[in-house]
Amino acid sequence: MLEPLRQGLPPIDPAAVSSSASCALPPRYEAVRGARQFTQSTLARWELGECFDDVALVVSELVTNALRHALPADTPRGGEQDPPVRLHLMHWTSRLVCAVRDPSHESPEARETDDCSAESGRGLFLVDSFSDSWGWHPLAGTLSGKVVWALFRLGGEQR
Template sequence: MLEPLRQGLPPLDPSAVSSAASCALAARYEAVREARHFTRGTLDQWDLDDRFDDVCLVVSELVTNALRHALPSDTPRGPEQEPPVRLHLMHWTERLVCAVRDPSHDSPVARESDDFSAESGRGLFLVDSFADSWGWHPLVGTLSGKVVWALFRLPPVG
């Protein structure tokens, strides 16, 4: 899952991840609130709560996009169903990555509109504005779907 995160950056060694956490999110819009709550708790544990506002906005947009655009319309939405969306947070010394996995193979599409006052359609524009970089890649092997990720650079410690 980490290979595409290299895009123009020094290599990210998966073994150098100092912390990682993930949570499953059910196919209901309350999952966005759950993702924000999970992100708040995780960033607090990692002593990164000063980045919460930007990271939370991006997490909210990525999860909303997964729920709105990446799930087939016939996806069961009950609490007893296996969650189709998963949020991953990974922390390196100077980087934080938020990644949302969903079952769709379709690429995320940024809306090509200049109407930024619209009620919807700004999600990827906001992700691009608040994260240092973002992208997506299809999953291979036993996992099906894709991962949409956002990377935040963190100030050096000390």
Template structure:
């Protein structure tokens, strides 16, 4: 993950129980193009990664959340004139600690994600993605990127059972 890892992880630590750096198992990330097929690619990447980490039993919940976060980034965070051939504008990060898994999606938008909260919103055919994220993940949030990176990261945390 390089330099982006520390920029992205620090805000995730705020408001969460302390993370022992020695407990970090591994991390993986992939770039996603500005097309809706990227959602399938993100799910496949998530499945392969969870399998490598012996976390396949978490695939259904994690893949649902990853799908929603990537769909939101593609639908709401990309300008309509986003070039389809340039550097992929969306990036999925999966980070695994002994007791938690974080899925984070980076996009170029500075707008905060908004979860629908009214009964009318919940009855809509679309727009319930963050409500699903909230329902399946143990917590979620977002933060703007700093430094040379522009945009934001929307993340979801899953607590893992400790043996």
């Protein structure tokens, strides 16, 4: 699943894996606040609180995109059963990855917008600006849908 994250980067030493955490998110826009809170508490536990602002912005955009664009129109927005969106945070010694899984097979697209005051349409541009790299890939096996991820280099890792 993480092969795209390795392209163009020094190899990840399996011994350098520190932690991972994930949470299921209900199909409601209020879930974005919950994702930010989960991110804040997880980063604090990992002693990465200084990364919170950039990471939280990216998490907010990825979760919002999943809720807005990746859920079928008939997805019940009030139920808690089998949440279709999941946030994963993975921490290595020198990297942090935020990944959002959703049920859509559609490619996330950065939409061009000339209107700088537009309320929406800039999410993936923000992800690209605040993370070191991002991408997506379809899921295989028993899981369907895709994962959209963003990578942050920590400390002094070279770009």
